[in-house]
Amino acid sequence: MSIRFENVRKAFGSKVVLEDVGFEVGSGECFFIIGASGVGKSVLIKHLIGLLRPDGGSIYLDGEEVSRLTEKEFFSVRKKCAMVFQNSTLFDSMTCAENVALPLRKHKRLGAKAALKEALERLDTVHMREFANAYPPELGDGMQKRVAIARALTLDPRYVLFDEPTTSLDPVSARRVDQMIRELCDEVGVTSIVVSHDLRSIFGIADRICMLYKGHVRMLGTPEDFQTTDDPVVQQFINGRAEGPMEV
Amino acid sequence: MSAATDPWPLRAPRLLGATALSIGSQVGGLVVLLARIVARLFPPRLDRAELLRNLHKMGVRSLPIVSVTALFVGAIMVIQAAPLVTRFNAREIVGWGAGFATLREVGPLLIALMFSGRVGANNTAELGTMVVTSQIDALRALAIDPIGYLVLPRVLSMVVMLFFLTIIGDVVAIGGAMVAGKVLLDVDPRSFLNSLFLLLDQWDLMTGLIKSVIFGAMIALTSCHFGLSVTGGAPGVGRAVNASVVAAASGIFILDYFSSFLLG
Numbered sequence: 005m006s007i008r009f010e011n012v013r014k015a016f017g018s019k020v021v022l023e024d025v026g027f028e029v030g031s032g033e034c035f036f037i038i039g040a041s042g043v044g045k046s047v048l049i050k051h052l053i054g055l056l057r058p059d060g061g062s063i064y065l066d067g068e069e070v071s072r073l074t075e076k077e078f079f080s081v082r083k084k085c086a087m088v089f090q091n092s093t094l095f096d097s098m099t100c101a102e103n104v105a106l107p108l109r110k111h112k113r114l115g116a117k118a119a120l121k122e123a124l125e126r127l128d129t130v131h132m133r134e135f136a137n138a139y140p141p142e143l144g145d146g147m148q149k150r151v152a153i154a155r156a157l158t159l160d161p162r163y164v165l166f167d168e169p170t171t172s173l174d175p176v177s178a179r180r181v182d183q184m185i186r187e188l189c190d191e192v193g194v195t196s197i198v199v200s201h202d203l204r205s206i207f208g209i210a211d212r213i214c215m216l217y218k219g220h221v222r223m224l225g226t227p228e229d230f231q232t233t234d235d236p237v238v239q240q241f242i243n244g245r246a247e248g249p250m251e252v
Numbered sequence: 253m254s255a256a257t258d259p260w261p262l263r264a265p266r267l268l269g270a271t272a273l274s275i276g277s278q279v280g281g282l283v284v285l286l287a288r289i290v291a292r293l294f295p296p297r298l299d300r301a302e303l304l305r306n307l308h309k310m311g312v313r314s315l316p317i318v319s320v321t322a323l324f325v326g327a328i329m330v331i332q333a334a335p336l337v338t339r340f341n342a343r344e345i346v347g348w349g350a351g352f353a354t355l356r357e358v359g360p361l362l363i364a365l366m367f368s369g370r371v372g373a374n375n376t377a378e379l380g381t382m383v384v385t386s387q388i389d390a391l392r393a394l395a396i397d398p399i400g401y402l403v404l405p406r407v408l409s410m411v412v413m414l415f416f417l418t419i420i421g422d423v424v425a426i427g428g429a430m431v432a433g434k435v436l437l438d439v440d441p442r443s444f445l446n447s448l449f450l451l452l453d454q455w456d457l458m459t460g461l462i463k464s465v466i467f468g469a470m471i472a473l474t475s476c477h478f479g480l481s482v483t484g485g486a487p488g489v490g491r492a493v494n495a496s497v498v499a500a501a502s503g504i505f506i507l508d509y510f511s512s513f514l515l516g
Binding site: 050053054055075078079080082083086087089091093094095096097106107110111116155156159 | 299301305378381382385386387389390392393394395396397401
C-alpha cells in the first residue's frame with residue numbers, strides 16, 4: 005500500500021506550478037511536504053483525491069492510477085483517503101456534532117441519532133465533546149481544526165492528507181495536533197502526508213520529508229538528511245534565514 | 253493595442269462579442285447544472301434533513317414578506333381600476349378584474365420577484381461563501397456529491413415553496429382587493445366574490461400556478477449556478493449575488509412573456 009507521484013505537471017494559465025514532480029510514500033509513513041508559500045504543496049496533495057487534475061504525469065494509490073478517474077470514481081478513493089484542509093472548512097450551518105455525523109450518515113448509513121452518538125465519541129477522542137453543540141464560528145482555530153480532524157477520521161481512512169495543520173495555532177495546540185498525527189501513524193497505521201512549513205512539526209514528527217522548490221522536488225530524505233545537507237537552498241529554508249540563494 | 257484604446261468601430265464589435273460570449277457561457281452553465289440536477293433525480297437520493305431545513309428556511313420564513321406583498325398587490329389592482337370602474341359604473345365586475353390580473357399575472361410575477369430577492373440572493377450568497385471558504389471542496393473530499401446533497405434539495409425547495417407561497421399570496425391578494433374595493437369603491441364583498449367565482453375559471457388560477465413553478469425553477473437554477481461559480485473571495489460573492497438577482501429577474505420576465513403567450 006503506497007502513494008506514488010510520477011512526473012506530475014500542473015499549470016494555472018501560463019504559470020507552471022508543478023513540473024516533473026515524483027516521489028513515493030510508504031505505508032504508515034508520516035511524510036512531510038515542505039517548501040515556500042505558493043510553491044504548490046497544497047496543489048500537489050489535492051491531486052491525490054481529485055480536487056485538482058494534473059496536466060501531465062500519473063498518480064497511484066495502492067497501485068491504482070487515480071489521476072484519470074472521473075469525479076464519481078473518485079468517491080471510493082476519498083473514502084479511504086481523507087483530507088484536513090488548512091482552514092478547517094467545517095460547515096457553518098451545522099454544529100460540531102452534526103459536522104462529524106454527516107459522513108457517518110452518508111456513508112455508514114447510520115440514522116440521525118446513531119450518527120450523532122458516534123460523532124460524540126469521535127469528538128471525545130479529540131477532546132471536543134463539550135463543544136459538540138457549538139457552531140464552528142463560535143470556536144477558535146485550534147478547536148475547529150480538532151473537529152475537522154475528527155470529521156476526516158470518521159470513515160477510518162487509511163490515508164490522511166493534512167494541509168498546514170498547525171498554521172495559525174498557538175504552540176500548545178500545534179504540538180497537540182502533531183502528537184495526534186504521530187499517534188495516527190504509530191498506533192492506527194494511517195499513512196499521513198502533511199503539508200507544512202512549521203519547522204518544529206517537521207523535525208518533531210516526520211519520517212521523511214520532500215522539499216518542493218520552483219516546481220521540482222529539491223530534496224527527499226529523512227529529517228537527519230535535511231539537517232546535514234550542503235544544499236544552500238534547503239539550509240536557508242530549514243534555518244529560516246532571510247538571506248540566501250532561495251527565490252521566493 | 254488594448255481594448256480600451258481601440259477606435260470605436262473596433263470597440264463596438266469587440267464589446268458585442270464579449271457580451272455574447274459571456275451570456276453564452278452563463279446560459280451553457282445553467283443548462284449543464286440543470287442536466288446534472290436531473291441526473292440526480294434518477295433515482296432520487298435526497299438528504300431529508302437538508303430538504304426539510306431548506307423547505308422551512310425558504311418557504312415558512314418567506315411567508316410574512318410574501319403575504320404583505322400580496323396584500324398590497326390586490327389593493328393596488330383595485331386602486332388602478334377605480335377610475336374606470338367609477339366612470340363606467342362597473343362595480344359588479346371589480347372582483348373579476350382584480351382576480352383576473354392577480355391570479356394570472358401580477359400575483360405570480362411579484363411574488364416570484366420578492367422570492368428571488370429574499371431566497372435566491374440568500375442562496376447564492378450561501379453557496380458562494382461555501383465555495384470561497386472551500387466548504388464545497390470539503391464536501392467532495394468527504395465523498396459527498398455537492399449537487400445531490402446541497403443543490404437538489406435547494407432546487408426542489410424553491411420550486412415547491414414558491415408554488416405554495418403563490419397559492420397563499422393569491423388568497424391574500426384577493427382579500428386585499430376585496431377590502432380595497434369596499435373602502436375605495438363601496439363594492440359589497442358578496443358582489444366582489446360573486447363576480448370572482450362566476451367570471452373566472454380554473455384555468456385562470458392554473459395559469460398563474462404553472463408560471464410560479466417555471467419562475468421557481470428559474471430562480472433556483474440561477475441562484476445555484478451563480479453561487480457555485482463564484483471566484484475571487486468576498487467581492488466575488490457580492491458580484492455573484494448581484495448577477496444572480498439580475499439574471500433571475502430578467503429570466504422571470506422573459507419566461508413570463510413566453511408562458512403568457514403559450515398558456516393563453
